Amino acid sequence: MKPYHITALKHIAMLGGVREYVSFSSATFGSMLGVSQQSASKRLLDLIRDGLISRNIVARREQVKLTTKGVEVLRREFADYKIIFEAAKELTLTGVLMSGLGEGAFYMRQRGYKEQFARKLGYEPYEGTLNLRCSGKDLANLEVLRQAEGIQIDEFRSGGRMFGGAKCFRAKMANVECAVIIPLRSHYSDTVELISKFNLRTRLGLSDGDSVELSVLL
Amino acid sequence: MKPYHITALKHIAMLGGVREYVSFSSATFGSMLGVSQQSASKRLLDLIRDGLISRNIVARREQVKLTTKGVEVLRREFADYKIIFEAAKELTLTGVLMSGLGEGAFYMRQRGYKEQFARKLGYEPYEGTLNLRCSGKDLANLEVLRQAEGIQIDEFRSGGRMFGGAKCFRAKMANVECAVIIPLRSHYSDTVELISKFNLRTRLGLSDGDSVELSVLL
DNA sequence: ATTACTAAAATACGAGTAG
DNA sequence: TCTACTCGTATTTTAGTAA
Numbered sequence: 001m002k003p004y005h006i007t008a009l010k011h012i013a014m015l016g017g018v019r020e021y022v023s024f025s026s027a028t029f030g031s032m033l034g035v036s037q038q039s040a041s042k043r044l045l046d047l048i049r050d051g052l053i054s055r056n057i058v059a060r061r062e063q064v065k066l067t068t069k070g071v072e073v074l075r076r077e078f079a080d081y082k083i084i085f086e087a088a089k090e091l092t093l094t095g096v097l098m099s100g101l102g103e104g105a106f107y108m109r110q111r112g113y114k115e116q117f118a119r120k121l122g123y124e125p126y127e128g129t130l131n132l133r134c135s136g137k138d139l140a141n142l143e144v145l146r147q148a149e150g151i152q153i154d155e156f157r158s159g160g161r162m163f164g165g166a167k168c169f170r171a172k173m174a175n176v177e178c179a180v181i182i183p184l185r186s187h188y189s190d191t192v193e194l195i196s197k198f199n200l201r202t203r204l205g206l207s208d209g210d211s212v213e214l215s216v217l218l
Numbered sequence: 219m220k221p222y223h224i225t226a227l228k229h230i231a232m233l234g235g236v237r238e239y240v241s242f243s244s245a246t247f248g249s250m251l252g253v254s255q256q257s258a259s260k261r262l263l264d265l266i267r268d269g270l271i272s273r274n275i276v277a278r279r280e281q282v283k284l285t286t287k288g289v290e291v292l293r294r295e296f297a298d299y300k301i302i303f304e305a306a307k308e309l310t311l312t313g314v315l316m317s318g319l320g321e322g323a324f325y326m327r328q329r330g331y332k333e334q335f336a337r338k339l340g341y342e343p344y345e346g347t348l349n350l351r352c353s354g355k356d357l358a359n360l361e362v363l364r365q366a367e368g369i370q371i372d373e374f375r376s377g378g379r380m381f382g383g384a385k386c387f388r389a390k391m392a393n394v395e396c397a398v399i400i401p402l403r404s405h406y407s408d409t410v411e412l413i414s415k416f417n418l419r420t421r422l423g424l425s426d427g428d429s430v431e432l433s434v435l436l
Numbered sequence: 437a438t439t440a441c442t443a444a445a446a447t448a449c450g451a452g453t454a455g
Numbered sequence: 456t457c458t459a460c461t462c463g464t465a466t467t468t469t470a471g472t473a474a
Binding site: 002003004006007010013014015018022024028031032034074075077078080081082083084085115118119120122123124 | 220221222225228231232233236240242246247249252292295296298299300301302303333336337338340341342
């Protein structure tokens with residue numbers, strides 16, 4: 001999904017293409033985008049090829065409208081801007097450090113996850129996770145996280161098995177940047193996984209049973 | 219302002235670059251954008267050249283932050299998505315048709331305006347305007363329009379004089395697409411100008427003194 | 437008037453690599 | 456390590472133009 005395709009899609013949406021078929025010439029569309037008629041025509045063809053818009057030719061006049069997929073793409077963009085401008089609300093999560101079963105490290109070694117974390121969080125996490133067990137009123141905060149959108153981590157297939165999707169939230173523990181991971185298809189749990197660019201255990205001198213406080217960005 | 223520059227700016231903003239200096243390697247930035255380290259590095263240089271971000275090198279670690287101009291660019295993008303998704307509220311404006319002094323046509327012949335209307339409204343307006351005089355509770359609605367953001371029409375210089383900026387709003391009169399124009403540096407007035415792709419007078423069979431109803435998109 | 441093809445020019449991209 | 460240069464290649468853009 002190239003940036004200029006998103007821009008083209010956005011302009012069609014601004015003409016009302018989310019709700020109804022709208023019509024305009026490729027030359028007009030070009031001047032809206034600041035490109036030539038020829039490029040505008042190609043953009044439309046590309047968007048059709050990618051299933052982002054659909055086109056009707058009715059009585060010599062052609063009309064376009066965004067497809068569901070096209071609207072989805074713009075909704076994701078919109079969500080990005082909301083994250084940027086609409087006061088990233090904070091949430092404090094307290095819990096007790098737990099030993100995992102070492103599976104965290106296994107997951108964090110998967111390229112499919114590593115690549116997504118690097119792209120979506122801006123850093124490649126340390127290969128290993130911390131488990132944080134919450135109780136009492138922190139369970140309610142945990143539920144808030146489950147409801148919230150978070151940063152999507154997509155599922156992928158590797159070595160003949162599926163690795164499930166998840167969502168994550170930027171967080172800070174004692175001023176160290178980290179992230180809370182919540183698997184998408186998980187049962188209710190009082191425990192979340194934490195990842196960070198650093199080995200949080202050694203960096204913060206933590207051991208099992210320690211109580212830690214986390215400030216999570218929604 | 220190229221679409222991929224906006225995308226790059228957006229990604230920096232998502233890392234927190236609106237409020238504070240954030241640091242990341244060009245390789246990481248590249249994988250966030252889906253481009254190489256070299257291209258990511260170039261994007262950063264381009265954004266600096268265009269005054270959209272500023273960069274500090276502190277203790278071998280470089281940090282970037284959006285400039286005011288950079289934040290402005292993203293705010294405009296965000297506003298576009300708001301228009302798309304946040305239910306374009308309608309406002310009904312009733313008024314009486316008035317003869318202008320023919321100056322409307324003079325303005326609409328200016329390339330500087332024609333080009334902007336074509337780009338921002340999606341059509342090149344008919345060379346001529348209608349004047350609509352409002353009264354009573356419609357004056358309050360007119361004030362709502364003055365407060366609202368609208369679609370910006372920039373001022374420009376041509377033939378040795380300045381042509382002032384304005385804002386406009388998409389509207390429909392008897393199901394015909396048109397737009398309300400509000401000059402930016404104008405005194406209080408009970409009258410607004412209407413433009414359309416069509417000659418509204420002949421198309422709708424209107425004459426001076428007729429009362430018309432307009433549904434305006436905020 | 438329109439859309440969209442082809443071919444050439446302009447631009448962006450990334451590999452290699454210096455500093 | 457890191458950023459960012461050069462340069463060959465790939466992609467995008469536009470002019471010209473057919474339909």
